[in-house]
Amino acid sequence: MAVEVIKRFEETDAIGFEDTTAIGFEGMAIDLTQKDLDVAWLFDVLTYHRSTQSMLFDVLTYHWSTQSITCAGQAYNATIDPESFDGIRISKSYNGAERIHVLEDITIEIPDAAGDFTSSDFLTEGWKHYSDIEEDEEILKANEDVHVFQWVDDGTNSGAIQEFIFTVIGAKKVYDTLYLTLQDAFIYHDLEVLYPDKDLISDIWMSDGDSNLGYCLPVPFGEPYIPLPSVYITDQRYYVLGEDTGTYTIMKTQSPESWPKSTWNGTYTYTQSTKDTDKRVFQAIIADSDNDGTADANGLFKEGSQFRPISTHYYRSDNRYKTDAGDILADLVFSGSIIEVDAGYYTKSYTDWNGAFCFKRPRYEWASEILKACNGVLTIGPTGKREVRNLVCTAYGKISSDDIVDNSFNYDPLLLTENYDGGHIRFPKEGDPQHVLYKYSVGLANTATSNPSSDTLDLCFIADDQDAQKMGALYIERVVDKKAETGCQLWVDWMTKRPDSLISVSGALYDAGTAYDVVINRVHIDRDFIVSLDCTEFNHSISEYDDLMHSELTISDGDSSGSWSYIIQGPDGSVSEGDEPNEVTTIVKLGVNGKLKTAVDPESDGGLIIENSKIHGYNSSGLKLLEMIYDGANEGDVYFGDYDNANSGLKYDHSAGKLYYRGDIYAEGGEVSWTYITDDGNKPDDGADVTGDNTANNTIYINDSENEAGYEVIIDGDLKIYNGADVYFYTDEGSSVCGKIFNCDSGLYLTNNYNSKICVIGEQMLLKASRSINVNTQEFQAVGAGGGSTTSCGTSTYKWDDIYCVTLHEGDHCMSDLTCYKCGRIFQEGDSLIYTVIKADEEEIRCVPVCLKCGGKNTIH
Secondary structure (H helix, E strand, O other): OHHHHHHHHHHOOOOOOOOOOEEOOOOOEEOOOOOOOEEEEEEEEEEEEEOOOOOOEEEEEEEEEOOOEEEOOEEEEOOOOHHHOOOEEEEEEEOOEEEEEEEOOEEEEEEOOOOOOOHHHHOOOHHHHHOOOHHHHHHHHOOOOEEEEEEEEOOOOEEEEEEEEEEEEEEEEEOOEEEEEEEEHHHHHHHOOEEOOOOEHHHHOOOOOOOOOOOEOOEEEOOOEEEEOEEEEOOEEEEEEEEOOOOEEEEEEEOOOOOOOEEEEOOOEEEEEEEOOOEEEEEEEEEEOOOOOOOOEEOOOEEOOEEOOEEEEEEEOOOOOOOOHHHHHHHHHOOOOOEEEOOOOOOOOOOOOOEEEOOOEEHHHHHHHHHHHOOEEEEEOOOOOEEEEEOOOOEEEEEOOOOEOOOOOEEEEOOOOOOOOEEEEEEEOOOOOOOOEEEEEEEOOOOOOOOOOOOEEEOOOOOOHHHHHHHHHHHHOOOOOEEEEEEEEEOHHHOOOOOOOEEEEEEHHHOEEEEEEEEEEEEEEOOOOOEEEEEEEEOOOOOOHHHOOOOOOOOOOOOOOOOOOOOOOOOEOOOOEEOOOOOOOOOOOOOOOOEEEOOOOHHHHOEEEEEOOEEEEEOOOOOEEEEEEOOOOOOOOEEEEOHHHOOOEEEEEOOOOEEEEEOOOOOOOOOOOOOEEEOOOOOOOOOOOEEEOOOOOOOEEEEOOOOOOOOEEEEOOEEEEEOOOOEEEEEOOOOOOOOEEEEEOOEEEEEOOOOOOEEEEEOOEEEEOOOOEEOOOOOOOOOOOOOOOOOOOOOOOOOOOOOOOOOOOOOOOOOOOOEOOOOOOEOOOOOOEEEEEEEEOOOOEEEEEEEHHHOHHHOOO
């Protein structure tokens, strides 16, 4: 019977949310302005009793009232003691959560001398245990426990005009009276329910290395940009998107908040997969694991033992366009509940909302956060349903002495010690992850604040800075700058008012020669339908959204140069914006005892060690192959290769200004610029060739400075000089030490050298080659060569000694002897000369020129 009544009520127009005249549920016009109305409270009390023939539960409805009447063809018995019932009260918040209108608990008394009732008749919840019977479950879920109606008879028409829905939460039979405690059914069945009703990620995939943020499987709406946690599944690590519902599209990812900012856009690959049948995950292919310039691996960010979440900008196809605050409440948060979005009063969202529900919280917490951020309210409609409406600044009616019950008006001024003129908002920067909020102060209406309160409105779903400021102003102006608390009793036609609405007070009796607005905080409709309102007056006017004209905010990233920051450690790879991985943008310094190592023990196992005073490296056998000393006794010395063990290598002695090398020098292309080859233990190895393509005509210096008699600078291989370079052999010019030998055992080659010279600088030096000195058709010159066709061999100061030849071609014979050895006569042109032997032994003879006249009998003609 009760189900049919509810259905009929829902099919007809009822009294409007803010109307002062009523159309009853049965379509009859009822005049609420009369002062002599007949009123009653009707109660449809639904109880559930298990059928004797099946597991189903029968619905048994008691029709009680505060007086015996008939409404819509249904007889109501005067079962409830009218003196025990004080009407209903509507509050503006629940559990501290604002903008959610709830009915306060009530208690009704039912005299029962005949013993018709027991407390257990009204606490039957066993039907919930049989929810596997779908048909029965659907029928029972369509009915609440207690439906309370206001019935009015204006003398012409009568009918129910408002409905409130309760649930029995307590029943007690004491002596001959049954006491029933009723709670708002919306509180009992809906507000305390946790949302989302999804599994916790930590319960699905348990891993010690995860950082799951306490998330459940996220429920996204719009295009959220939020951190998504990492989990380890079987043998790989993934990021969690949510349930495998709809199609996920990933547009961008960003490094964790605690890391320097790096972003990877949609040009990167985000490989998705389904795990455990119905869970959607992905891998962010943003890492270049093999350093080939192409991202090929999942980007992971580890801090300590945990892997950090990665901020992800994405959407799910089924909820992408669900960006209206009212729809988000009705279709997501309160899915399955009867929530209506009033098109006539609620003007939809002013900007698209984006976000995701990731934490399991009571619905009332989510609802309050959303309603404050959209200047909305979740109120009680005329048929008991919850309705999402928009708060406006228009006063719904003006009360004066004709509306106010005599002597019921009260006015209590508030003496505030702090006159706040604003508050704060926190919201995300457009294009940034939504969990990073920026805090700004907002004033009342369009004014700036000079004394903001600590009240802060979080707007994590709104990135538009102007809309965020407007929402903040609309919220703050209902919180601060209060002037007085007021209250009064009104006649029946005001019983449709709800909290958070505005009414206007007018009349000299209330010091309102000029009407002023007040905001309703609490509504009480007593047993006689007299309406009591508790209200607040403010020092300012309440604003309308369209009247607010906030300027655009510019949120700067700031200048990061010279700031403290982490080094991003990870595989190399480019980013679409932000900091590159593995990039040091400033100086990294080691302390006195600081060290950088590439292995635990490089000196034994191989690797590199960088210290405060030097850098040195070792091979896998622990052999030192690199060292650079930049502090201490050997500052400036450099060591490369295995020089100290008589193997190939280089050693630079900074204090001595010398570079030593051992082993072969190979030049593959390009040129080798030669300097000095010294004899300080730094000659080429036996059998080595010293070869240079001296395209820049660089000079080669071979310097013997040991001053050791008989010491040899030896190159057992060939010394080849190309392309016009000069060769100098130094033997300590000015020294009397002799015996210096440069021994090029295989051969000395001057190839393609038209202007090249071989120069010997020193007092005495023996240049020998066991095979040849090969000038390759070019000229062989000593110091002082004249060039062209005139050549010389030695000078008057530096002369060649012990010259051997096989063939001496004809030409002028030049001698430095200018006088006859015997008579001393100066030679003249045309003189005939002879050689006189001045020394003869087993090895050689020595001759000097004499004139023909002094030749004697041994003269050679």
